[in-house]
Amino acid sequence: xxxxxxxxxLSKHYGRIKAIDNLSLEVKKGNVYGILGPNGSGKTTTLxxxxxxxxxxxxxxxxxxxxxxxxTRKRIGAILEHxxxxxxxTGVQNLKIVCDIKEVSYDRVEEVLKLxxxxxxxxxxxxxxxxxxxxxxxxxxxxxxxxxxxxLDEPTNGLDPQGIAEIRDLIMDIAxxxxxxxxxxxxxxxxxxxxxxFCVLQRGVLIHDGLVEDVGKGDVIVEVRADAxxxxxxxxxxxxxxxxxxxLDKYTLTMKSGFxxxxxxxxxxxxxxxxxxxxVKVKTLEKQFLEILAEQKGGGK
Amino acid sequence: MIRLLKIELQxxxxxxxxxVLASMYFIALTLICVGVMPFFQYLKSRLTDFDVDGIDPTIxxxxxxxxxxxxxxxxxxxxxxxxxxxLIYSITNEFSYRTIRQNVIDGLSKKEFIMSKIIMAGFLSxxxxxxxxxxxxxxxxxxxxxxxxxxxxxxxxxxxxxxxxLFTFLVFTLFVGSLIKKSIISMGILIxxxxxxxxxxxxxxxxxGQDWIEYVLPVKAxxxxxxxxxPKYALQEVQDFIxxxxxxxxxxxxxxxxxATTRLISRRDL
Numbered sequence: 001x002x003x004x005x006x007x008x009x010l011s012k013h014y015g016r017i018k019a020i021d022n023l024s025l026e027v028k029k030g031n032v033y034g035i036l037g038p039n040g041s042g043k044t045t046t047l048x049x050x051x052x053x054x055x056x057x058x059x060x061x062x063x064x065x066x067x068x069x070x071x072t073r074k075r076i077g078a079i080l081e082h083x084x085x086x087x088x089x090t091g092v093q094n095l096k097i098v099c100d101i102k103e104v105s106y107d108r109v110e111e112v113l114k115l116x117x118x119x120x121x122x123x124x125x126x127x128x129x130x131x132x133x134x135x136x137x138x139x140x141x142x143x144x145x146x147x148x149x150x151x152l153d154e155p156t157n158g159l160d161p162q163g164i165a166e167i168r169d170l171i172m173d174i175a176x177x178x179x180x181x182x183x184x185x186x187x188x189x190x191x192x193x194x195x196x197x198f199c200v201l202q203r204g205v206l207i208h209d210g211l212v213e214d215v216g217k218g219d220v221i222v223e224v225r226a227d228a229x230x231x232x233x234x235x236x237x238x239x240x241x242x243x244x245x246x247x248l249d250k251y252t253l254t255m256k257s258g259f260x261x262x263x264x265x266x267x268x269x270x271x272x273x274x275x276x277x278x279x280v281k282v283k284t285l286e287k288q289f290l291e292i293l294a295e296q297k298g299g300g301k
Numbered sequence: 302m303i304r305l306l307k308i309e310l311q312x313x314x315x316x317x318x319x320x321v322l323a324s325m326y327f328i329a330l331t332l333i334c335v336g337v338m339p340f341f342q343y344l345k346s347r348l349t350d351f352d353v354d355g356i357d358p359t360i361x362x363x364x365x366x367x368x369x370x371x372x373x374x375x376x377x378x379x380x381x382x383x384x385x386x387x388l389i390y391s392i393t394n395e396f397s398y399r400t401i402r403q404n405v406i407d408g409l410s411k412k413e414f415i416m417s418k419i420i421m422a423g424f425l426s427x428x429x430x431x432x433x434x435x436x437x438x439x440x441x442x443x444x445x446x447x448x449x450x451x452x453x454x455x456x457x458x459x460x461x462x463x464x465x466x467l468f469t470f471l472v473f474t475l476f477v478g479s480l481i482k483k484s485i486i487s488m489g490i491l492i493x494x495x496x497x498x499x500x501x502x503x504x505x506x507x508x509x510g511q512d513w514i515e516y517v518l519p520v521k522a523x524x525x526x527x528x529x530x531x532p533k534y535a536l537q538e539v540q541d542f543i544x545x546x547x548x549x550x551x552x553x554x555x556x557x558x559x560x561a562t563t564r565l566i567s568r569r570d571l
Contacts (some may be wrong), residue, residue, distance in 0.1 A: 050408045053571040074408035084403040086394075088316055100308045101407045141407075 002029040003065060004149055005050065010059035011203075012045055019045040020058070021204040025275045027182060027197075032175045034191035035184040036289060037201035043184040044081060047153055047203070050203055057086070064148075074102045079150035083134040087127035091118060094126055095144060102145040107141040112140040116170070132163045139170065147285045149180045155191060168194060192227040200292050215288045221284055222261050225277035226268065238267050250277060266299030305417035305422060309410075313391055314419070322387035323425075327432060329380045334373050334436045337363050338444060356424050361534050364444035367455035370540055371530045374463040377429070378524060381467055382495065384425055384472040389487045392418055392478035402571040415475075419559065423472035430464035440557045458545045459527060462543055466523050469555040473519055476558040479565050519558075522550040 005027040007020050011116040012020040017159045021053050027033045028301040048054035050061050085094040095109045116136040171194050200208040235244050239252035261280045313319040341359045363372050395401040481487040499518045506514035515521050533539040
């Protein structure tokens with residue numbers, strides 16, 4: 001696969017603070033790449049640097065295998081942080097300026113406004129838009145040049161649940177059309193739903209880099225609830241779980257290899273207990289993310 | 302270049318503040334150029350009221366070709382601050398709305414961004430000069446006692462000189478705007494620098510007999526390109542041409558402020 005973006009040993013220091021520290025990563029064509037990290041971990045700084053609005057202290061990055069120029073940015077649709085437009089101009093006037101900057105025809109303006117469902121308010125001034133509309137206008141603006149790469153920074157920030165679902169569908173559609181997408185977010189659920197790859201940043205350092213589909217792999221976790229006073233004892237005696245943890249009225253079992261929900265169900269039944277709640281839990285990205293951060297805190301420094 | 306001008310015009314055309322400032326400037330230009338003769342006539346009527354004989358301001362050949370060119374350009378340049386404000390407004394807005402950042406993300410290089418502002422400055426200067434040319438031709442043809450192509454064209458180079466003065470001043474305001482980033486503060490500093498700081502230094506140094514000070518103060522150096530011709534109507538000697546060192550000083554400041562603005566913006570994180 002072609003490499004769309006490659007970052008090599010990128011650093012950005014603000015005095016003694018290292019916003020990005022020796023970051024290297026690669027994004028291939030067609031990836032939907034999630035950049036995760038707590039607030040202030042350097043996500044936006046990284047995106048700002050690869051878009052040439054922030055000057056790096058050292059290191060390099062390449063777009064499409066070549067050093068970046070303003071012409072490579074014309075092939076990229078990007079939104080950093082909140083939507084930025086001229087407040088005294090209308091939606092259409094704002095998009096026309098972007099058309100002129102990206103050197104694409106004005107015909108696209110109507111198309112993208114329909115795409116994000118902003119047709120009705122296109123002649124209103126930007127400052128009269130609601131946050132959701134502003135967010136949608138910026139996605140429209142990013143789509144103007146029919147970009148090869150879409151960069152989104154917290155795309156669903158401040159949206160209502162319906163807006164979040166709409167934006168997520170839109171991102172899925174765009175991803176399905178084979179475009180490369182880079183999303184920075186701290187909403188793990190969002191990244192798990194749309195991304196193929198993800199990386200985790202902490203204080204500017206890359207601490208994890210992998211596939212989203214690998215997240216669920218590893219230990220099986222089973223959740224059990226039943227009406228038995230000595231349930232914890234019985235579960236521990238089964239020797240099927242390496243770890244049993246009580247969470248209010250239910251027990252979470254981390255299963256040993258070879259054992260799963262079926263075996264534990266059989267075992268409980270033999271003991272004369274009928275489980276009224278038995279669920280196999282897939283590990284969420286959230287769990288993985290917290291684990292990665294915890295490991296880092298424990299083992300690292 | 303056309304693309305950059307087009308982007309810039311799309312940005313400012315619907316902006317009310319820009320329109321107000323720019324039209325104030327053009328109205329001021331018109332008033333000052335067309336209004337001198339009515340003013341003289343008013344003076345004359347007042348003077349007759351006071352029974353002062355022998356003084357008739359209307360015979361001052363303000364609109365006479367070829368003197369008209371130096372006369373109107375040296376007056377018109379006083380209004381450069383108004384045009385400077387509209388440009389400061391346009392550049393500082395880019396910083397306060399952070400649209401400069403989005404422009405760069407969208408695919409404008411920082412150099413192109415600065416060029417778009419400079420092209421706008423050039424466009425405004427050329428437009429003002431052309432406007433002044435038309436005003437000069439009209440009023441000149443009305444009031445001149447003697448009209449011939451030779452006389453009209455004789456000192457017409459003051460018009461392009463005026464465009465250069467205005468352009469250099471506007472690049473200076475761009476530099477101030479990019480440095481300060483806040484519109485009101487930039488405008489305040491621009492007024493303070495142009496009207497107070499330079500005048501105080503200039504006055505003091507002239508008093509000490511240090512005439513070279515005109516070359517060191519940027520706005521004075523710009524103004525100095527066209528000398529004020531009016532003392533000649535009181536029969537004093539006036540420089541009624543443009544000298545090479547004075548022209549070189551203006552070009553030097555033009556280059557300096559362009560370089561400084563580019564350096565400022567390309568080094569800055571947006």
